[in-house]
Amino acid sequence: MLELVLQARCFGRLSMTAFLALVYLEQPITLSMPDTQFAATYELGQYQSAVEAEVTALNDQNFTSRFWQKDATLWTQDAAAQDSIRSFMGWLRSPEVMLKAVPEIMDFVHEVQQAGFQHVVVMGMGGSTMAPIVFQRSFQQGTTSLPLSILDTTDPGTVAALEATLPLEHTLFIVASKSGTTAEPLAFGDYFYDKVKAIKGEKAGENFVAITDPGSKFVTQATAEGYRHIFLNFAEVGGRFSALTYFGLVPAALYGIDIAALIQGGVDMMGNCGANGPVAGNPGLLLGTALGVLAKQGRDKLTLITPDSLSSVGLWLEQLLAESTGKEGKGILPVAGEPLGTPEEYGTDRVFVYLGYEREADQANQQKLHALVAAGHPVITIRLKEPLDLGSEFYRWEIAVAVVGIVLGINPFDQPNVQAAKTATDALMKVVTEQGKLPAPGEPAASQDGVSYYTKVSGADATAVLQAFFAQAQPGDFMTLQAYLHESDKLNEELAQFRKLVQDKLRIATTSGYGPRFLHSTGQYHKGGPNKGLFVQFTADHPQDLPLPGRTYTFGTFENAQAQGDLDALHQYDRRTLHLHLGPNPEQGLQSVLAALPAALGKLG
Numbered sequence: 001m002l003e004l005v006l007q008a009r010c011f012g013r014l015s016m017t018a019f020l021a022l023v024y025l026e027q028p029i030t031l032s033m034p035d036t037q038f039a040a041t042y043e044l045g046q047y048q049s050a051v052e053a054e055v056t057a058l059n060d061q062n063f064t065s066r067f068w069q070k071d072a073t074l075w076t077q078d079a080a081a082q083d084s085i086r087s088f089m090g091w092l093r094s095p096e097v098m099l100k101a102v103p104e105i106m107d108f109v110h111e112v113q114q115a116g117f118q119h120v121v122v123m124g125m126g127g128s129t130m131a132p133i134v135f136q137r138s139f140q141q142g143t144t145s146l147p148l149s150i151l152d153t154t155d156p157g158t159v160a161a162l163e164a165t166l167p168l169e170h171t172l173f174i175v176a177s178k179s180g181t182t183a184e185p186l187a188f189g190d191y192f193y194d195k196v197k198a199i200k201g202e203k204a205g206e207n208f209v210a211i212t213d214p215g216s217k218f219v220t221q222a223t224a225e226g227y228r229h230i231f232l233n234f235a236e237v238g239g240r241f242s243a244l245t246y247f248g249l250v251p252a253a254l255y256g257i258d259i260a261a262l263i264q265g266g267v268d269m270m271g272n273c274g275a276n277g278p279v280a281g282n283p284g285l286l287l288g289t290a291l292g293v294l295a296k297q298g299r300d301k302l303t304l305i306t307p308d309s310l311s312s313v314g315l316w317l318e319q320l321l322a323e324s325t326g327k328e329g330k331g332i333l334p335v336a337g338e339p340l341g342t343p344e345e346y347g348t349d350r351v352f353v354y355l356g357y358e359r360e361a362d363q364a365n366q367q368k369l370h371a372l373v374a375a376g377h378p379v380i381t382i383r384l385k386e387p388l389d390l391g392s393e394f395y396r397w398e399i400a401v402a403v404v405g406i407v408l409g410i411n412p413f414d415q416p417n418v419q420a421a422k423t424a425t426d427a428l429m430k431v432v433t434e435q436g437k438l439p440a441p442g443e444p445a446a447s448q449d450g451v452s453y454y455t456k457v458s459g460a461d462a463t464a465v466l467q468a469f470f471a472q473a474q475p476g477d478f479m480t481l482q483a484y485l486h487e488s489d490k491l492n493e494e495l496a497q498f499r500k501l502v503q504d505k506l507r508i509a510t511t512s513g514y515g516p517r518f519l520h521s522t523g524q525y526h527k528g529g530p531n532k533g534l535f536v537q538f539t540a541d542h543p544q545d546l547p548l549p550g551r552t553y554t555f556g557t558f559e560n561a562q563a564q565g566d567l568d569a570l571h572q573y574d575r576r577t578l579h580l581h582l583g584p585n586p587e588q589g590l591q592s593v594l595a596a597l598p599a600a601l602g603k604l605g
């Protein structure tokens, strides 16, 4: 059967009737309107008709006008949940609102340049740093702009390594926290404020900027400490929907990105998604409907394929998808950073999304994607002209996950299970305050080469424990690596090797994230999504720990408590876990685990 291909460009010029007429034809169709920027291709095979039916059903219910009127009955009939949903839809107008704020942001950029700063560090977690990470990794630094670093980990080795690269006296620190209560950014802020104060005394505040919500407690602290500037974000925008607000745009502008053009992309996408009145087609609706329908039919692992130049988008998308959809035992698992394979390597639980540039042919991935389409896997392709198109892309995906929420029947704007890990961590930190240290872990199931293996299953040695752990895998499961470690190229390679060995043998999806970053991102799905995960947590010793000013604990203890707290939370949700404490040298420790893994997997059927 021929696959149906719809080149979904310029929906604004294509009536929905024409669109539906075209998608019903049983032959490949390419609509070529190269003057627009919202290029997406849907190759959905056997799922095409179900997606069309859902788009029609949503349009029959006046989806677009109800959506823009924030009609929360689209998502739920529960009155309290409806109030909550409405209160998180401020992001819908964020591109329009922020376009007006461009002169204010650019005035600030000039002020910073004239003050002689040499480096910018953005410090925060989750939605407050994901977009800056993408900007820093996807764009070239502007010629007259400042280098940008992002700190979103409590790992003392990482904090120390960053500190060693900074001209502290000439570094601008941006403490970014929407709520102003998240423990990590407050710790980062206090740590570096103390350092700068040791150099500049009472003038330390000149080097600090806050981005937060109006009225947050952090505003009081930042004011008292004489912060150079406090950006008050506008209300009703959840963290993962804040890329095109001060959280993304202030760092972007300091890095030299043309933020007016970036935001304009978002404004254009707003229009295409019906912000200014009825539209014949809606790129966000189509993407969200396709992903929602596919997830309901078991294709609930969104496998993101990008060229290297866009790989960081995976981090942003992970948070948006996992926190928005991973709840009530449902959800779409974002799978980023898995090299693309051949059709036999995948189960029937995948949908592939290729996000690339028009100018990069990326033949190797394209050939594999063609083979996947031919084998019946759904593939969605989105091509950008240039990095600035990320402005419209962020917006398309934000609309899409809101639509996924409708299709799956969940509230896409809350993150009810993130708190579980925070609560467990807080309880552990209380123990640290009272007893000076964390509770000792129980007996390991095995120890080998200085690596301790903690898990509920047992085995005579490391290989046997790994075998017993992975014997629990079922088709449709996934494995996730959770590394509370100092990121390095070597570790990234080793983690990729771990994923490959497991994927090749068990044919399950694999993901990987550094802690505590992922706690504010995919952590919601881990606890709130379907119970299909095999969780492998890595921790290590902290030979060079760092004290935290005004606290009785160090960065290292904080990181350990976060790892232990999340493990406790995963157990509350009855998840299958394996904790590997890698000892003093994590790269070497992981090497030892990798040496045992092939034999362990080899013994499985």
Ligand SMILES: O=P(O)(O)OC[C@H]1O[C@H](O)[C@H](O)[C@@H](O)[C@@H]1O
Binding pocket: 124, 125, 126, 127, 128, 176, 177, 178, 179, 180, 181, 182, 185, 239, 240, 323, 415, 418, 519, 520, 521
């Ligand atoms: O910006 P903040 O209020 O500090 O929040 C940072 C992050 O915290 C939590 O973990 C939420 O689950 C995330 O959605 C949020 O982005």
